Amino acid sequence: MFLGTTDHNLDAKGRVILPTHFREELGESFYITMGFNRCVQVLSEAQFDRLRDQIRQLPADKALSLQYLLISPAKLVTPNSQGRVSIPQKLREDAGLNGEVTVVGMDTRVEIWDKATFNVFMEQQKQSSVKEALELLRL
Numbered sequence: 246m247f248l249g250t251t252d253h254n255l256d257a258k259g260r261v262i263l264p265t266h267f268r269e270e271l272g273e274s275f276y277i278t279m280g281f282n283r284c285v286q287v288l289s290e291a292q293f294d295r296l297r298d299q300i301r302q303l304p305a306d307k308a309l310s311l312q313y314l315l316i317s318p319a320k321l322v323t324p325n326s327q328g329r330v331s332i333p334q335k336l337r338e339d340a341g342l343n344g345e346v347t348v349v350g351m352d353t354r355v356e357i358w359d360k361a362t363f364n365v366f367m368e369q370q371k372q373s374s375v376k377e378a379l380e381l382l383r384l
Contacts, residue, residue: 246270247350252360254345259337260329261346263287267355268324277332278319280356282366285332285340287355293319332357 247270253261263271267287276293280286288296300311318339322330332342345360358366 246352247355248352249350251348252345253348255332255337255342256329258331259334259342260325260331261348261357262328263324263330263348263355265328267348267350268328271355274321274323276319277322277330277336278315279336279339282356282358283340283362284349284356284358285336285342286351287330287357288353290321292353 247267249264249266251264255261271287271289275290276288277285278288278293297316300308300316302308303311318333318336320333320336324330337343340357341359341362342357343359347358347360347363349356349358349363
């Protein structure tokens with residue numbers, strides 16, 4: 246399970262350090278692809294395979310859309326000796342990643358956000374759906 250939020254910087258080559266406990270959970274190699282919001286998501290090989298299997302079970306038109314969005318841009322990566330992983334340029338551009346990023350543990354996946362975009366997103370969450378969700382949880 247991935248938990249926690251940390252801030253990091255992308256280096257000039259588009260690499261970011263993932264926290265050690267995330268790398269240990271992800272394994273030696275893992276996938277980077279587009280996220281569900283304006284971010285990049287990181288999935289273990291097993292989780293990526295589950296995602297692919299789930300997409301294959303969908304009706305063809307929906308499966309094709311998700312394959313274009315999540316499967317085709319995916320890249321299998323291995324961290325270097327400093328724990329850095331390279332995020333493909335197209336993914337960085339689509340997610341607006343440059344400079345400061347926020348790495349977020351999201352249970353079964355890790356998300357990498359532009360720090361400012363993440364802060365705005367979190368403020369929006371606090372203003373909207375979180376209240377309803379908390380009521381459903383009775384918290």
